[in-house]
Amino acid sequence: MSGGDMAKPLLGHRSVEGDPMAPAAGRTIGVLGSGDFARSLAIRLVCSGFKVVVGSRNPKRKAGLFPSAAEVTFQAEAVKKTDVIFVAVFREHYSTLCDLADVLAGKILVDVSNNTEINHHKESNAEYLASLFPACTVVKGFNVVSAWTLQSGARDGNKQVLICSNNQEAKRTVAEIAQVMGFTPVDMGCMSAACEIENIPLRLLPAWKIPIFLALGLFLCFFTYNLVRQVIHPYIREQKNKFYKIPIEVVNTTLPCVAYVMLSLVYLPGVLAACSQLYYGTKYRRFPDWLDQWLQHRKQIGLLSFFCAALHAVYSLCLPMRRSHRYQLIETAVKQAVEKKMNIWVEEEVWRMEIYISVGIIALGLLSLLAITSLPSIANSLNWREFSFIQSTLGFIALVISTLHTLTYGWSRAFDENQYKFYLPPTYTLTLLVPCTVILAKVIFSLPCIQQRLLRIRRGWEKGRYVKFVLPSATGEYSSGETSSNV
Numbered sequence: 001m002s003g004g005d006m007a008k009p010l011l012g013h014r015s016v017e018g019d020p021m022a023p024a025a026g027r028t029i030g031v032l033g034s035g036d037f038a039r040s041l042a043i044r045l046v047c048s049g050f051k052v053v054v055g056s057r058n059p060k061r062k063a064g065l066f067p068s069a070a071e072v073t074f075q076a077e078a079v080k081k082t083d084v085i086f087v088a089v090f091r092e093h094y095s096t097l098c099d100l101a102d103v104l105a106g107k108i109l110v111d112v113s114n115n116t117e118i119n120h121h122k123e124s125n126a127e128y129l130a131s132l133f134p135a136c137t138v139v140k141g142f143n144v145v146s147a148w149t150l151q152s153g154a155r156d157g158n159k160q161v162l163i164c165s166n167n168q169e170a171k172r173t174v175a176e177i178a179q180v181m182g183f184t185p186v187d188m189g190c191m192s193a194a195c196e197i198e199n200i201p202l203r204l205l206p207a208w209k210i211p212i213f214l215a216l217g218l219f220l221c222f223f224t225y226n227l228v229r230q231v232i233h234p235y236i237r238e239q240k241n242k243f244y245k246i247p248i249e250v251v252n253t254t255l256p257c258v259a260y261v262m263l264s265l266v267y268l269p270g271v272l273a274a275c276s277q278l279y280y281g282t283k284y285r286r287f288p289d290w291l292d293q294w295l296q297h298r299k300q301i302g303l304l305s306f307f308c309a310a311l312h313a314v315y316s317l318c319l320p321m322r323r324s325h326r327y328q329l330i331e332t333a334v335k336q337a338v339e340k341k342m343n344i345w346v347e348e349e350v351w352r353m354e355i356y357i358s359v360g361i362i363a364l365g366l367l368s369l370l371a372i373t374s375l376p377s378i379a380n381s382l383n384w385r386e387f388s389f390i391q392s393t394l395g396f397i398a399l400v401i402s403t404l405h406t407l408t409y410g411w412s413r414a415f416d417e418n419q420y421k422f423y424l425p426p427t428y429t430l431t432l433l434v435p436c437t438v439i440l441a442k443v444i445f446s447l448p449c450i451q452q453r454l455l456r457i458r459r460g461w462e463k464g465r466y467v468k469f470v471l472p473s474a475t476g477e478y479s480s481g482e483t484s485s486n487v
């Protein structure tokens, strides 16, 4: 971006009467430090219509790095010209700013710093800064935004700016500045939240850890099982070298197992929760922690299931491209020519394959829909009923169709004793266990007597209590009444 471009405000100076942003835009903002973050912040502030004054230990050397509209001067000079100062300096160097304590008194300091480790220090950086400058008001904020996001503007990257402070007025001022810059300020409360805010950029996919380990664990188990059946067994029993199957065939028989079981694990905690509610006759009893955690991770488990299913589809499409496949085809053709076999058409096999592929495509299509609607931007455009219909009803239909896909793949193999390598049943029979349990449970829950009881419990009815309840009748009309626990 040229200096001229940088000087031009992107959002323009807002001076419309009644515009809540008007007092923020146009004011002078100070930045202490001249590093990557300070530079990107200055660019974004200038582009958003603010006047910027940068405080550096060496202003002459650093001035060329900033847009021409920003004033670069000595730290003390910069601080005198503004009431809001972003401290774009590492925590380790805060103490070197103590000489500025007098000029900083009464001003707002915005602590943008991050640590290198989670809970690195006893107190947060913002609390440490506040202890060094007791006459200032410290606001924690902007640390979750990278220098790159600042430079490219809030169009790309994370738009949220988490803010906390013990002073409401100072927090409001910083939130207004963030809003004018195109970010979404999120009030995280008082200064004690600073530690949590500082830990956020250091966390690596916190919500994904358990689902990823679960997927890897399942992958490892099924991969080993398939390896034994498809590679080790022929090698030991018939001295056949089938190791070439490992990169594609074994992986491709493992992926759908993981996808299918993971999909059923999205719906299993709901079934367990319903069982617990039916057993205790209340919805007010807390679920055990493990079930709570499991319920909270359903979205990630579902997305990983979709990921494995998509990989399985790609692998399957590539199967005919393999050299081994071509050699096998030619070998079979030659054998048939030698044996003078003309008709190799097996009607049952043809039908099995047609149905197997068709239901597989439908299942993948439904999983894609579930994955797309779980994206926050799409989910936000749906009302609760639409979201629940897609995630719950269509999701369950996807599980049923995936079960059909698995059954058509297995066909009658479970009854063929040659399929029991080392007495191990075919893999697909193992994968059916959890999904079929979930489907069976859902069918049982849909029986009118159980469905009615669950519905009442979910509307507040409790075993052993008289509660006034209102239920829709079969005709859709609502009826109310008193009921006792044992109805």
Ligand code: NAP
Pocket (backbone or CB within 6 Å): 032, 033, 034, 035, 036, 037, 038, 055, 056, 057, 058, 062, 087, 088, 089, 090, 091, 093, 096, 112, 113, 114, 115, 142, 143, 144, 145, 146, 147, 148
């Ligand atoms: P940087 O490039 O190393 O800049 C740090 C600046 O601190 C220097 O340019 C220096 O400017 C100033 N400073 C003041 N006193 C100093 C001293 N005694 N010793 C050394 N430098 C001193 O670091 P940065 O990437 O801009 O990060 C600055 C702060 O922003 C850090 O707290 C960081 O955690 C936070 N942050 C950075 C990012 C990012 O993407 N970079 C994202 C979020 C938060 P002068 O020489 O001009 O005084």
